Amino acid sequence: MSLLERSASFVSDTTELGALRSSAHQVQAVETRTGQLEAALAKLRLALGRRTLLVSEGLTVALDTKSAGGIAFYLRTFKADLASDPAAAASNELSPKTIGPLNLLSAAVEAASAAAWSAHVRSKVPSVGEDLLQHLSQISALQARVERVRRLRRDALALADQLPIDPAIFKTLDDLAEACATAWRTLDAESLPPSVARFLRDASSDGGADLARLDEPVQTWLTANGLGGAFGIRTR
Structure with a gap:
C-alpha cells in the first residue's frame, strides 16, 4: 500500500473513530439525562405519596402547585421529541425546564408536608x-x-x-x-x-x-x- 493510500486509510479510520466516540458520548449523555429525569420523577412520586397519606388522615397540606402545569407541558413536549429523536434527551433545555423544576417541586411538597405533620404532632x-x-x-x-x-x-x-x-x-x-x-x-x-x-x-x-x-x-x-x-x- 502506497504512502498516499495509507494516509487516506488513516484519515478514514480516524474519521470513523471520531464519529464512534461522538456517538458514544451522545449515548452516555442520553443515559445520564434519562437517569436524572427518572430520579427526579421518582422523588416527586415519593413526596406526593407522603402528602396523600397526610391528606387521607385529615391533615391540610398547603401547597402552591402553579409550577406543575408548566413542568407537565415541557414533559409532554420532550416526550414527543424523544419519540422522533432519542438524542433529544441530551438537549440543554431538558434540565432547566424539567429536571430542575421537578426537584424544586418535590422539595416544596416535602416542606409543606413536613410543616403540616409537625403542626399535627404538636397539636396532639x-x-x-x-x-x-x-x-x-x-x-x-x-x-x-x-x-x-x-x-x-x-x-x-x-x-x-x-x-x-x-x-x-x-x-x-x-x-x-x-x-x-x-x-x-x-x-x-x-x-x-x-x-x-x-x-x-x-x-x-x-x-x-x-x-x-x-x-x-x-x-x-x-x-x-x-x-x-x-x-x-x-x-x-
Whole structure:
C-alpha cells in the first residue's frame, strides 16, 4: 500500500473513530439525562405519596402547585421529541425546564408536608413547657410522674422529625399523646393541693390560667417549691 493510500486509510479510520466516540458520548449523555429525569420523577412520586397519606388522615397540606402545569407541558413536549429523536434527551433545555423544576417541586411538597405533620404532632401533645417540667422534677414527690410525662412527650414529639409512610404511625402518635395527657392530668394525684394542680394544668394550656387562679395558697406553694418566677402574665 502506497504512502498516499495509507494516509487516506488513516484519515478514514480516524474519521470513523471520531464519529464512534461522538456517538458514544451522545449515548452516555442520553443515559445520564434519562437517569436524572427518572430520579427526579421518582422523588416527586415519593413526596406526593407522603402528602396523600397526610391528606387521607385529615391533615391540610398547603401547597402552591402553579409550577406543575408548566413542568407537565415541557414533559409532554420532550416526550414527543424523544419519540422522533432519542438524542433529544441530551438537549440543554431538558434540565432547566424539567429536571430542575421537578426537584424544586418535590422539595416544596416535602416542606409543606413536613410543616403540616409537625403542626399535627404538636397539636396532639399536651402543651406543657419543658421549663415547667424541669422545675416540677425538682420536687421529690413528683419526680417519677414528671419523668413519665417528659418521656412520653419526648417520644411523641420525636415523631415530627420524619414524615410518616405508614398509617400505623398515626395510631402510635394517638397512643403516645393520650398516655402523655393522662400522665399530665394525674400528675397531681395525692401529690399536689387541688388548687395548685388546677392552676398548673390551666397555666400550661394554650389559653393559660385565669389570674384569679393565682390565689394566695397557690402563690405560697409556688414560692415554697421554687416556682415563683416560672410564670408570667400576658393578655389574651
